[in-house]
Amino acid sequence: MADLHVAHTHAHPSGVEHHFNSAAQQKDASTVGMWVFLVTEIMFFGGLFLTYVAYRHAYPLAFAAASERLDIRLGAFNTAVLIFSSLTMALAVHAAAVGSSKKVLVGFLILTLVLGCVFLGVKSVEYYDKYEKHEIPGPNFEFHEGADPAHATLFFSLYFGMTGLHAFHMIIGAGLLLFLIVQSARGKYTTAWHTPVEMTGLYWHFVDIVWIFLFPLLYLIDRHLK
Amino acid sequence: MTGHIVPKKVYYLIFLTLMVMTAITTAVAFVDLGRFNIVVAMAIAIFKASLVVLFFMHVHYSTKLTKMIVAAGVFWLAIMLLMTMSDLLTRGWMGVPGR
Known part of the structure; x- marks a missing residue:
């Protein structure tokens, strides 16, 4: 009987799957795959950004008045928190790549996770403020500011839709970080193979970029239009 | 390329630039530039995003x-x-x- 398994006529470097020639090729493939996923995410968020641009163009006064109701200080603080978390994430990837001690890698991952949680905490404070002021679109929505209050609900719908989807991505990112913390504490990652750390890093930075656009678009618009 | 190690100094420099840009974009929002408020805000956001993509996400070395x-x-x-x-x-x- 013929052997069902393809005979191995070549050796594999350790940690490299059968279908790759080298560790470098394997990592390039992971990077490309992750970026293809991130491009789908760009288009996913892109639809919401397009909706935002179209409605802001249609109802500039309503958007300006509604945007004023957001707390710029909290928005700017959260932007700084996310940028700082991107730095710690980049340093975590760096630590994994140069083979720093386990403590350094786990430390940076924990710091990134903590900063992510700070962001979500501030976001929930902002959401609660909107709840108290009846500025969440729905039956209890109340808004009388500016020249066009009737269309302010569009701004707040987009605000909650976009920041909500962003926060959901942060929560997934926090889950990934927890996984990485456990795995790296177990010493699973080496200088030769730490692809999960790198790919989670790409994801985390992407989520940061989404916020880099959300912050000026939602918090900083048209403060002089009224 | 794969295996390229970005020096930590680069990360600190990018981080600092991103923070300064955040401060600038926030400050500019309070200055009335008319139609150019949105232009400045978006230019800064695109610049910040590019820095993150190129250096934090290593695309510059990809x-x-x-x-x-x-x-x-x-x-x-x-x-x-x-x-x-x-x-x-x-x-x-x-x-x-x-x-």
């Missing part, structure tokens, strides 16, 4: 294939935004209701 995929994503996003807005922004030009 293979051409990865660079092409990133560029394709941005290009398609631009098609979606520009085509739609060129429609919405020019509808009033003809002076015909509904056009």
Whole structure:
């Protein structure tokens, strides 16, 4: 009987799957795959950004008045928190790549996770403020500011839709970080193979970029239009 | 390329630039530049995003294939935004209701 398994006529470097020639090729493939996923995410968020641009163009006064109701200080603080978390994430990837001690890698991952949680905490404070002021679109929505209050609900719908989807991505990112913390504490990652750390890093930075656009678009618009 | 280690100094420099840019964009929001407030805000956001993509996400050191995929994503996003807005922004030009 013929052997069902393809005979191995070549050796594999350790940690490299059968279908790759080298560790470098394997990592390039992971990077490309992750970026293809991130491009789908760009288009996913892109639809919401397009909706935002179209409605802001249609109802500039309503958007300006509604945007004023957001707390710029909290928005700017959260932007700084996310940028700082991107730095710690980049340093975590760096630590994994140069083979720093386990403590350094786990430390940076924990710091990134903590900063992510700070962001979500501030976001929930902002959401609660909107709840108290009846500025969440729905039956209890109340808004009388500016020249066009009737269309302010569009701004707040987009605000909650976009920041909500962003926060959901942060929560997934926090889950990934927890996984990485456990795995790296177990010493699973080496200088030769730490692809999960790198790919989670790409994801985390992407989520940061989404916020880099959300912050000026939602918090900083048209403060002089009224 | 794969295996390229970005010096930590680069990360600190990018981080600092991002923080300064955040401060600038926040401050500029309080200055009345008319229609240019949005232009400045978006220019700074695009600059910040580019720094994150190129250095934090290592695209500057990546293979051409990865660079092409990133560029394709941005290009398609631009098609979606520009085509739609060129429609919405020019509808009033003809002076015909509904056009």
